[in-house]
Amino acid sequence: MLIFDQLKKNDPPLRALTLGVLIGLGVLLVGLWWVQIVLARGYQASLETQSFRTVRVPAPRGRILDRHGVALAENRPRFNIGLYLEELSPQFRATYQQARPRQVITNALPAWTRWLGFHTVKTQYVKLNRAESDALQWAVRTAVVSNTVAELATRLQQPVPFDPAQFRRHYQSRRALPYPALVDLAPVQVARFQEQDAGLLAADLEIQSLRVYPFQATAAHVLGYLTSDDTSHPGEEASPSYRLPDYRGLVGIEGGYDAQLRGRAGAKSVLVNILGYRESEVVWSANEPGRNAVLTLDVRMQKAAEQALVRSGVNVRGAAVVMDVRNGDILALASVPAPNPNHFVQGFPPGELAKLNHPTLRPQINRATQEHYAPGSIFKVIVGLACLENGLNPRATYRVQPNPANPGRGIIYVGRRSFRDLASPGDYDFRRALLKSSNAYFIAQGLQVAGIENIVKLGQRLHLGERVNLGTRQETAGVFPSLRQVTGGNWRDGDTANLCLGQGPIAVTPLQMAVMTAAIANGGTVFWPRLVARLEARTDEAGPATAEETFPAARVRNTLGVSDRSLRWLHEAMLADTEDPEGTAYKPFREYYRQPHAWRVCGKTGTAQVMDAHNRLTGHTTWFIAYAPYEAPRYAVVVMVEDGGSGGGTCAPIARDIFTALQRLETGGANGLAYTP
């Protein structure tokens, strides 16, 4: 045997040498075993850490659809042109070699060296220090990229801007990702880019997903808007090296259902070389697209409601709610003025961002759910119901005294206070009092017949002063007195009188008034309003299948607990408000009723005073609540306009327009409400 022969020989020095070589090789073997077998995993991990970068790839966001499947918010591809720096890297090097400063040195060499062929004149590179060579490298890179961008501009036949500072930032922080030379190309540009021989340029198209709202500002408050947010969520790769742009919903459906809409981001890993340039990439975990949300809104009704609001005046600030009285589905939830959610994603045109923060217009507030107002005279329907339940004879008349200061108007004295009436003095029964909106009648009956406690209990059955839990992060509960408040020592008759007029410690949202109107219309059922009908199941191939999540319709929250008889009297009185010539809403509906097959609309107007801190009148909140058709009610419509003229003058015409549109939609045919995506 090779080694053992040497060891056995009677030759000590060679034996020692053999032993020495053997031990040396053994040490190397053990060392190699230690590094390659024992510590292998650690070194493999180090290799991966230094040469792999992970990129968080957001998932396509779920769409938001109306009840008929029309897309209110969807994604469209956005094309960018990215420059691949790893392909430009050889050009960087070559240009750097050309750009390096050189100096010419002359050597006075002895003659014999010249004979051997050595030259006297040589050029050699000037030795640059670290800072100088860094500066030269930056200049070279910027020049190469700038030239590439110029070449791109020539091919696209349009100017392409290039910002050296932006390129430097990208190079320093995101070298392994392509540099975006041009973002958001139009289809013409995409076509032009692709038909050129783009393979010669180190550029290619990158596709990102862009959120678009095809209907612009329609249903803007319901939909909400997005903000840039690329943080990782639970279930995703915790700390990727790079994050592609992603969004998060702030308010509305985008905000409230953000977790379901955004899906789950995936990750891809990029192999980089020592200079940080990309070598290759592989998708590590696929993303899971978000789920679509189907709303109960009907976009045609929504548009009709918004157009009716906007057409009623200049810079109108108001809200309109259309609700299905049979099950509490919200068919339209309009609030004007409204921002355009596309601006939040695509950028604001000049001047629009300033408008967002306008102190009076306040377009970001959802006036239908997020702001509460004094209901004014529309609260009289509740007062009236409470009175009827507690034994009011609707046919009995009550005499309203004339106001001494203004004999054309009525007045009532409660204690030391006087409450003026807009209606004229005279005899009023229930029907006439409601259609003329007589303050005196309702104050008297409210104080004597119903009593504040019954009124408050009825209001509590309607859950006034409580949230509706719509899930859109745009809610206020409103204000309503509690039983303890009204039975405590501090409550006076004057306060009751105020409450009967819908003023005082009471503030409601238009949505709450829609629930109230629907309860009156459908015979006493107080529904939970429903905005999201269901979250659709994911039907695409990848990822686990998720079942559809349906939110049940017609969820009952409470009942009014009033008799059918009382409701019938109220229905008739509300019908008279639009049909009787004395009714406050008669004029706007007169022309409407001339149409064939026009619905019979039951309604109530309201005008509430808005006081400032010093109890001075600063404006009026005008209301109109209505439902139709009278015979078999289907739709409840609530219109509120801030600082309108009067309920009948401002809000009723808006409601009338909405009912016209609703009727046209039901009967079908040419209705001028074409979809304009």
Add this chain to the structure above:
Amino acid sequence: MGWPTLPDMYDALLNERQSRLDKLQAGAVLGLMLVGALFVYSATMVNEAAQLAPLLQQSWFRQLLWYAVGAGGALALCLVDYQTLARWSLVAYGITLVLLLAVLIPGVGSVRYGARRWLDLGFFQFQPSEFAKLAVVLALAHFLSRPREELKTAAVYWKAIGLMLLPFALILKEPDLGSAIVLLPTGLVMMYVAGVPRRFLLRLVGGVGIVMTLFLVDVLFAPPHWQIKLEDYQRRRLQVYFGIRSIPPDATPAERQRLLNEYRDYFHNIRQALISVGSGGLTGKGWRQGTQNALGYLPRAVAHNDFIFSVIAEEKGFVGSVTVLTLYAVVLFTGIRIAGQARDRLGRLLAVGVVTLLFSQVFINIGMNIRLMPVTGVPLPLLSYGGSSVVGSLIAMGLMQNVYRYRKGY
């Protein structure tokens, strides 16, 4: 079997048809050459630019050419009896000294990577230190093959040391610490095998050991104005090997950061080599599939010569490393066998010298790749890319074959 009979001895004398070639060693050398060509290819053909270059400029092809030249040179040497060669040893030694001096002259020697080690002959960068190693082995073998009694005198002893130290100092001046270091164990082992009294050697080793320790302590730990003059990078290499980061306590945060960055840079090569070797695992990633080299983490400048073993370890794993070690083991042990079978002391010393030379280079280079030894510029014989190294190693193997050829007849 009885005593050899007269006819048998006659036959043996006449019939010198015993093998002239140690086939096992030759086989191992061929194996190493094949491995060298394959992995120099893998280490250098990493991008399109390299693949598009003309064949003559591709490193693996040049390596094959050098293999041919070296083999030719070795073959030529084998034609001549090594006794004859030894007579010319002092001439060769003198020429080597002249070349080593020439390299140090600024106009003549060419500078690369901060070291002046080469003579630029246009198509070929000639590195005298590689041939100096062979010349020292030859000269020392010749010098030490005098009668044993003479070796016990101090004068001969010191002359032998001087023979070794002169080229050592010249190579150290280049600066080329690695090549210089390799000469020391070679000389020591040759003196030991030659029969120099053990007490001399022990004193020598002890003395050198003490000097080295003092040197290291001074370089690493002493305050600045006590420190021996070393090049900055050499000091840093030693500090990196021992894992010491000496930052003067009164350094400003910016200076501290700068020093830490420097250490990180110096440690970079070793760290990347360790990652290359370690991530190979048991079977490696496959020929030309190594990412450390392809992506440039293992610096391109050293991947094909000093750190070629890291490339082999990454691509062929533990299996590949052990194969390479085995091939070298075969070469070394057959060399020792040749030393045992040598006809005279000259042959024995030649074989022993070559074996120790090769072994030192293998040990230092592979040790450097796995952080057992500090980083020094010692090439791996036959595997590292480099004309001078390849030709020198092949000529060394040729010397061993030469000794084998003229060995004892029984």
